[in-house]
Amino acid sequence: MDKEPAQIKTQASGPPVFLFVGRWDANKGPLTVLRAFGRYATEQPDARLYMVYQTEALLEDINKLVQSEPALQKAVVLVGSVPHQVMEDWYNSADFIISASHYEGSGVAVCEAMSCGCIPILSDIPSFRAMTGEGSCGFLYPPGNPEALLALLLHTKTINREQEKEKTLRQFRKELSSGAIAAKIEAIIAE
Known part of the structure; x- marks a missing residue:
């Protein structure tokens, strides 16, 4: 799906549009994201x-942080829970997916976002x-x-977004798509 029809559905605006998807708990790091984004939003x-x-485990802390910074008040939209069947619209609305997780088993939301061309900005x-x-x-x-x-958010101002999106889509097709995973399983079975 193209960005414009998706953004009409989600009412997402920018540019650029960043997306965070995940539980609000210490492992997912939403406060880290907001602390960085507040400073970024003053320049962008x-x-x-x-x-x-x-989940809303950190909702009170997040609301306090957002309300304490005018840049966050303007730049952050707390969407809440969204049915999985409309997540594709959110992924197609965004330029970037951000994750601040300290650990992940698989990162399903990141994988889904990459399949739509969201450029990942992820914890290492x-x-x-x-x-x-x-x-x-x-x-x-x-x-x-x-x-x-x-620093990475600021760096995104200097990148060629279309080239980075293409690199993301290539990586998804090569390593994360169902076809790529099936080929890896077949190779293991053939050994």
Whole structure:
């Protein structure tokens, strides 16, 4: 799906559009994302961060942080829980997917986002290194480090987004798509 029809459905605006998808708990690092994004938004006032979340464990802390920073008040949209069948619209609305997880088994939301061409900005953990081909697409930063995330957010202003999107889609097709996974399983079985 193209970005424009998706953004009509989600009412997402930017550019650029960033997306965070995940539970609001310490492992997922939403406060790290917000601390970095607040500073980024002061330099990139049109940028938007949409946060899709399933649990509200840190909701009070997140609301306090957003309300304490005018840049976050303008730039952050707390979407809440979204039915899985409409997540494709959110992924197609976004330019970037952000994750601040300290650990992940697989990173399903990141995989789905990459399938739609969202450029990943991810914490540098084993599962995300594998998903991005050791960082051959997207950007990795140390978990829990809002300064490093801020540096990457600022760097996104200088990249060719279309080229990065293509690198992301190639990585998805080569390593993460159902066809790529099936080929790997077949190769293991054939051994």
